[in-house]
């Protein structure tokens with residue numbers, strides 16, 4: 001896991017590194033600029049391309065000036081710099097880098113409040129106007145300049161953060177940003193990069209190491225952590241010699257209805273492919289034929305004998321395609337089992353919120369945004385939504401899997417884990433049912449809820465990434481299920 005820092009913590013890490021390495025702050029800026037340039041050169045190999053670098057007068061602007069000089073030294077001969085002189089102050093390191101730039105053959109134009117801006121004639125923009133120091137929404141001359149640059153419609157590469165995007169906290173829907181094709185960000189992704197609101201600010205981001213003290217960073221208290229492949233390798237267990245189906249637990253899937261049987265099949269199929277020793281689907285009898293045809297490995301039980309099957313199960317999923325006529329309250333009176341509630345089970349919970357108190361501790365809820373808001377109230381932004389999820393996870397001692405491009409996995413202690421895998425090709429019906437089946441299978445195999453959740457979300461996205469890399473622009477949920485075992489194997493093999 002990697003700590004995701006607030007902008008204040010990032011400044012702390014900055015100050016600590018400067019004091020203890022020790023390194024002068026201007027040299028740290030040079031290191032950051034060099035890291036940016038190296039990443040930029042991978043993205044844009046054509047050294048004849050004309051580049052406009054727009055700089056503010058803070059440290060983000062200072063980075064931009066150093067980038068201009070370094071690009072020129074690396075053979076990029078067509079670099080132009082604009083400086084937005086809209087603030088009365090300039091940082092010391094900005095001033096030092098401006099002085100250094102005067103020795104380079106790079107044209108520099110300065111713009112003051114109310115100045116007109118010339119047409120943008122360059123092919124690429126580097127955005128070094130404002131970075132993590134942003135302290136309010138863009139307005140006045142800054143907004144005018146950003147709108148002028150956006151209107152040029154040339155690819156923009158942001159230094160650290162696209163101008164106008166706050167590093168953390170609420171991103172208001174009215175916020176205007178300098179749209180970046182890519183952001184090259186320093187040391188850690190910023191928290192807001194994981195919120196859907198950042199789609200307005202950039203297409204993608206790359207993280208570059210600028211040599212801040214990693215031990216210090218990892219010892220900072222962080223509410224948000226990013227899951228990494230190495231974490232999954234540490235959690236995921238291979239199959240053992242002499243093991244048998246009883247070794248890997250029994251998953252019970254309570255799902256499906258006349259018109260939504262597919263959800264139950266997907267969920268049960270995902271459980272089989274995620275390694276549950278046994279999977280039983282508790283579905284209406286009319287689904288039996290389809291179940292046998294599609295997944296003969298899955299056992300069947302009618303709703304009437306649910307109580308006995310519940311006793312035998314090591315983990316239970318309730319919800320995919322279930323409909324709203326089942327008695328959830330009654331189910332919650334059965335003996336406590338590792339439990340996943342999804343889809344219609346969440347709607348039933350939202351209709352009778354007093355049931356939250358009956359959930360066994362560490363139950364896993366897997367809402368998408370709308371299901372979440374139905375359960376816990378409307379939210380106008382993701383920052384508030386995630387913070388509500390943290391409070392509710394602590395209050396009800398549940399795990400909340402808030403599904404999103406980057407799924408937030410919120411644990412009963414309020415800690416948030418961010419899943420990095422997954423892609424837009426997976427945005428199709430049934431993907432949530434698959435995730436629920438995977439989660440239930442991992443719970444049935446004895447993984448504690450926190451580990452089962454992290455594993456399921458990571459492997460779900462990773463299977464999707466694998467298929468996307470093989471050329472699938474759209475990934476049906478059944479294809480994802482089939483890709484789970486090879487994804488698993490690739491993770492285990494990468495450990496050797």
Ligand SMILES: NC(=O)C1=CN([C@@H]2O[C@H](COP(=O)(O)OP(=O)(O)OC[C@H]3O[C@@H](n4cnc5c(N)ncnc54)[C@H](OP(=O)(O)O)[C@@H]3O)[C@@H](O)[C@H]2O)[C@H](O)CC1
Nearest residue numbers: 014029032058059060130131132133134135136137160186
């Ligand atoms: N550890 C690292 O990650 C390093 C980062 N570096 C770079 O430094 C910037 C952050 O630099 P900073 O000087 O703190 O801030 P900015 O350059 O982003 O902003 C400068 C000042 O602009 C003012 N401001 C903020 N928001 C607005 C706004 N909406 N409109 C107008 N003006 C605004 C504010 O000044 P005030 O006087 O208003 O307080 C900012 O202070 C980081 O992003 C990296 O690029 C280092 O180079 C290396 C280490």
Ligand SMILES: [K+]
Nearest residue numbers: 127130161163
């Ligand atoms: K920027």
